[in-house]
Amino acid sequence: MSSRGFKGKKIVIYPSYLDCTSSRTHGRKIPKSLCVQKPSISEILEVAKGLSLNPILEDKEFPKKWWEIKQRVIVDKRWGKIETLKRICIAINDMRKKGKKE
Known part of the structure; x- marks a missing residue:
C-alpha cells in the first residue's frame, strides 16, 4: 500500500528513523541525544500501542535502502511526525531501562 493515501492522517515509521547507528543521511530523523540503538519493530509496535496510536x-522497503x-x-x-518519533524513542528508552532493572 502506498503511503500517499495516509497524508495528514497517518505517520509512517521505519526503524532507521529512530536508530542511533544511522546517520541523518541514512534516514535518522531525530537527534542522537533522543534516539535508540537498533530499535526493533516489536518495540516500536509495543510503544505505539501504549501511546494509543493504533x-x-x-x-515495505526503506527508500534509502531499497534493496x-x-x-x-x-x-x-x-502529533507532528518528529514529536511522535521523539515520544516513541523516549518510551522505548524507558522500556529498556525498566527491563534492565528487573
Whole structure:
C-alpha cells in the first residue's frame, strides 16, 4: 500500500528513523541525544500501542535502502511526525531501562 493515501492522517515509521547507528543521511530523523540503538519493530509496535496510536505493521522497503526488504509501522497522527518519533524513542528508552532493572 502506498503511503500517499495516509497524508495528514497517518505517520509512517521505519526503524532507521529512530536508530542511533544511522546517520541523518541514512534516514535518522531525530537527534542522537533522543534516539535508540537498533530499535526493533516489536518495540516500536509495543510503544505505539501504549501511546494509543493504533499501529499497523507493513512489509515495505526503506527508500534509502531499497534493496533491503524491511518492515515499517504506520500509526495515527496525533502529533507532528518528529514529536511522535521523539515520544516513541523516549518510551522505548524507558522500556529498556525498566527491563534492565528487573
